[in-house]
Amino acid sequence: xxxxxxxxxEPERILVIVxxxxxxxxxxxxxxxxxxxxxxxxxYLADAAIDATRVIGLADEAIxxxxxxxxxxxxxxxxxxVYASKNMADNCGGILNVASGNSGRLELSVSLGAAxxxxxxxxxxxxxxxASGSDSDVENDTGVFVRCL
Numbered sequence: 001x002x003x004x005x006x007x008x009x010e011p012e013r014i015l016v017i018v019x020x021x022x023x024x025x026x027x028x029x030x031x032x033x034x035x036x037x038x039x040x041x042x043x044y045l046a047d048a049a050i051d052a053t054r055v056i057g058l059a060d061e062a063i064x065x066x067x068x069x070x071x072x073x074x075x076x077x078x079x080x081x082v083y084a085s086k087n088m089a090d091n092c093g094g095i096l097n098v099a100s101g102n103s104g105r106l107e108l109s110v111s112l113g114a115a116x117x118x119x120x121x122x123x124x125x126x127x128x129x130x131a132s133g134s135d136s137d138v139e140n141d142t143g144v145f146v147r148c149l
Contacts, residue, residue, distance in 0.1 A: 002070065013075030014149065015060055017068055018043035024063040027081045027141065028104040029122075030071045031055045043071065047104035055098055055121060057148045073148045076125060080144035083107040096122035096144060105139055121148045 002015040021042035024030055029046035031054040043063075046055045058077050063069030082096060083105050097109035097120075106122055126143030 001073075004075075011076045014073050015070040016056065016073050018056075018063070018071050019068050020044075020063040020065055023065050024059045024069065024071075025081075025103055026059050026062045027077065027079045028059055029055050029098045029106060030057060030059050031098075045104040046098045047102075048100045049098065051104075052098040055148060057146055058122075058144070072146050074146055076143060076145055078126070078143045079141040080122075080146075081105045081139050082124075082142045082144065084138065084140045084142070092124050092126065094124045095120040096124060102139060106144065119147060122146060 002017070004010070004013045006012065018030065019038075019042055021033075021038075021044050024043060024045060029051070030043050031046040031051045033042070033044050033054065043056070044051075046052070057071040057073040058080055060070040060072045060077070081104075083099060083101070095109045096106040099105055099107040108124070109120075123145045124142070125145045
C-alpha cells in the first residue's frame with residue numbers, strides 16, 4: 001500500500017499495487033476475481049454489474065496485461081470515466097456504481113437527494129463541468145472521490 005505524505009497542496013491518496021490479468025485502463029474501475037488462479041491476486045476491469053461487490057478502486061494509470069501498476073483505493077481521482085446522464089450536473093455528491101459497457105465505467109446509482117445508510121465506494125466530486133459541456137449521455141472524465149478501503 002502506498003500512502004502519500006500529507007501536504008497542503010494535494011489531496012490525500014492511498015494506492016495499492018496490483019498485477020493486471022488484462023490491460024487495465026486509467027480511470028476505470030478495477031476488481032479482483034477469485035477464480036482459483038494465482039490466489040485471486042490478479043486484477044481485472046470491473047466491466048459488469050456483478051463486479052460491483054469486488055471492486056477495489058480505480059486504475060491510477062494504464063497497466064499492461066501481466067504488468068504491475070497502481071490502483072487508487074482512497075482519495076480524489078480527477079479523471080475517472082463516468083457515464084454522465086443529463087441530470088448529472090445536479091448531483092455533485094451523488095453515488096456512483098460500476099456499470100457494464102465499454103471496458104468498465106461508473107454511472108449515477110443514487111442521486112444526491114436519495115440518502116442511504118450504506119457508505120458508497122464512489123461519490124461524484126465534480127459534476128459542474130458536465131453541465132457546461134454537450135457531452136451528456138456519453139462517457140466523460142470527471143472528478144470522483146474513491147472510498148474503497
